[in-house]
Amino acid sequence: MHAPETLLEILEGLDGAATVEEVVPGFPVIKIKTPQATAEIALHGAQVLGWQPEGAEPVLFTSLKAVFEEGTAIRGGIPICWPWFGAHPDDASMPSHGFARTRFWELTSAGMEGQDAVLVFKLPVTDETRAMFPHEFELTATIQVGMQLGVALKTRNLGEKSFRIGGALHTYFRVGDITRTQVDGVKGATFVDMLAGPDEQEMTEQLKIDGEIDVIYQSMSSLLLRDLSMHRAIFVDKFGSRSTVVWNPWKEKSKELKDLPNNAYKEFVCVEVANAGKDRPTVRPNMSHTLRATIGMRPLA
Structure with missing residues (x-):
C-alpha cells in the first residue's frame, strides 16, 4: 500500500478536490469534493463507498x-468482484467473488477532466493472487466522479495463454423503501433464480421486489431503478456486461449478516453490472476486456 505522502502527491492532480482520512488506523479513504458531487473511495478494493451529486440525496448504500479490515469485504458501495463471480467455477475452497475486493489497491493517477475527478487504481499482483x-x-x-459516476474495470492479458474471467460491479443502491422499488431493463431476459435452482426461465414483466432475491439475468440492456419512495430514477448504462444481477437478503437472511443491521435490507437493492454464470468472457493474449458501469440520477417523472 502507498506511503501516505506518495498518495497525497498523486492526489495533487485533483487541484485540492481530494483529502484522505483513515476510517480506522491503516485504512485510508479518499474523499472527493467537486462542484458537481462528493464521493468516498477506499484503497481497500478500490471500492467506491459513497457518491452524492450536488443537491441530491446519497445514491449508494454502505x-x-x-x-x-484488510481481507474482509466491505458491505456497501460498489465492491469489485473479480476474477470470478460468486463461487469459484472449479474450486469451492476459493473465496466467494474472487480476491479483488479484499485487497489494498494502489492509486496510479488522479486528475481533472473538466469538472469531473478521474482516479485510476491498480491491483498489485502477489504470490497469493497468483496462487488463486x-x-x-x-x-x-x-x-x-461528477454528476454521473463511472467505474471501469479493465483486465489486460499480459501472458501467452487465453483466460476466462467473471465478475461484477456489485453496486448497493440506496432506496427509500425496497417494496416501492422497480427495476426496468430485465423484462424479456432469460434468468436463473439462484434461490430456486439452475433452471433457466424467462422474465415476462418488470421487476418488483417483495422478498429475498438473488437472480442472474442474461441481459446486455441498460437499467433503470425506479424509487417511488424517494421520487427518483437511477439509471445504469452497461458496457462489457452480459449479465445483470439483482440481490437483496430480505428479513431472515439479514439476521445472519453480522455487518448489516437487521432492518437495513429495506434501504438498498444490489443491481449489478456483471459477467456471471456462463457469461464469462475470454481474454486473449495481449488483449483486454473492460467492464463498465455509468450511473446517473434524475427526478422520477
Missing part, C-alpha cells in the same frame, strides 16, 4: 456495521 489466479494480468479500475 452499512452502518460495515467492517473496515495463475495467469499474467493487469487489473485497473478507473473511477470518474
